[in-house]
Amino acid sequence: MATDIKPHGTTISGGTSGAFAYVVALGEIAPEAGDIETTYYGISDNARTYIAGLLEGGTVDVMLKYEDTSLATWYGVLGGAVETFTVTIPDGATFEFDGFIKKAGAEFPDATDDDYIRQPATIKVTGKPTFTAS
16 A cells, blocks of 8 residues: 655665765656667558667766765765665665766855755666665
8 A cells, every 4th residue: 555655754875975964855766678679571550669678777866955074075986986875765665776976066046045055966876776665
């Protein structure tokens, strides 16, 4: 049975990057299969045919409140070695995937906005993520 779970309490951590503090948004973890076209001259219904290709892990976007030491850590591993990331949701289920920090930086609001500096990052997923139910 489906349950309504609030995202508050969701955590993400990396083997080298450590725990991500002050997470305000976490993008989708959604691998996607490629398509391999198998259409040939003898098809009589005038429709293309396909089989599943390789999985593309995609990227996971993370948004945090700015914190100088975590940004320094991310800059230190930016474009570096692949590490294992774990996302744990409040019901105890987990996503685990290998990847690397592809993008890290700071995002500044307009001077007229009542907002704070944010710290966006993108993790490039390599391989197939796993999901473990709680």
